[in-house]
Amino acid sequence: MRTVPEFPNLFVADHPLIQHKLSHMRDKRRSTMGFRQLLREIALLMGYELTRDLPLTTERIETPLVEMDAPVIEGKKVAVVPILRAGLVMAEGLLELMPGAREGHIGLYRDHETKQPVEYLVKLPAAAGRTFILVDPMLATGNSAVHAVDVLNRHGVTDDQIRFMALVSAPEGVRVFHDAHPEVKVYTAALDSHLTDDAYIVPGLGDAGDRLFGTK
Template identity: 60%
Template sequence: MTQHLTVVEHPLVQHKLSIMRNKDTSTASFRQLLREISHLLAYEVTRDLPLSNVRIETPLCEMDAPMIEGKKLALVSILRAGNGLLDGILELIPAARVGFIGLYRDEETLQPVQYYNKLPANMEDRVTILVDPMLATGNSSAAAVDLVKASGAKEIRFLCLLAAPEGVARMKEAHPDVPIVTASLDQKLNEKGYIVPGLGDAGDRMFGTK
């Protein structure tokens, strides 16, 4: 992928996102919609994966059939909200290897604090897709990319549901080589670092917590 920011404007993506933004949408519906929209976003973030031909035999004849080449993809969820996107993508790419990075945002400084990091082996040989519904300040996302790069990963993509201009700028400054795929580039961050208009806290809405 060559473009730093890709906004997926497909009508199904935008329709589902609008329902998710609605404050009256239930936890169960929010969770289901996130799973559905993750399928559509995964289609875009994997659009240019390299293919190579493999000799197979159909019921009628032999043929050279295109298959994704290289080691299995690595999907890395930024806990906890990233798991909502992760689950949906795994339905499309069940053989992917999975990693988890635990970060929480200090509400005073808005800086990320790490509490967990578990990544697959051979990251240097895998296309890695980092998933987190919200790209807000970009500080946690940039820190997660730092950890993935430290593991040896070279080709990294970032997938989110919503992005703020501030977060996109922070990621471009810290990691200009990491393309971002999102369903929406929203207006701004508020004084508490939340995306506006946004959809609230994705983790709270997904898990029914406050």
């Protein structure tokens, strides 16, 4: 993981496999099937890094030979929470890595007049004693990410329980997110150059939702 002096809570997953797969995703010739498969694979690899410091405890078990205090992850099962709809495929990758994880959902749309995110669906597992991994492939303006963390906070999840995972991030969005929730660690595969006037990340990969689901 690479850190960036400007953003103390941003971690860039610079593993060669992740970078290689991301380059394939950015290529506009990639098929819907290939794009989806690559995102699932990257999410799994990033999940491995993102969960590296989950606290361990021990559980008394019996192997066929002896009793032992075996290491197990402390606390309740992790919750994976995709922001709909583009976060869904990243969540699949994380659930492959952690099949016992719970899955919540936060559905947001952008109000055309206020330009602010509005919730249309929120379903979450119980908050206490659980780590929440919030996922959205594109951290662009940061507004949806901030709003999704606000939603978690309202459901009793504190910032220190939350990690945010994005595939590609724009500096503008990371700044907005860090200003609102400085304690939440952000894991991303790339910190790109900037946002366009209509909030696309450059160089980016286009509209992640459309490319994942084959829509226009």
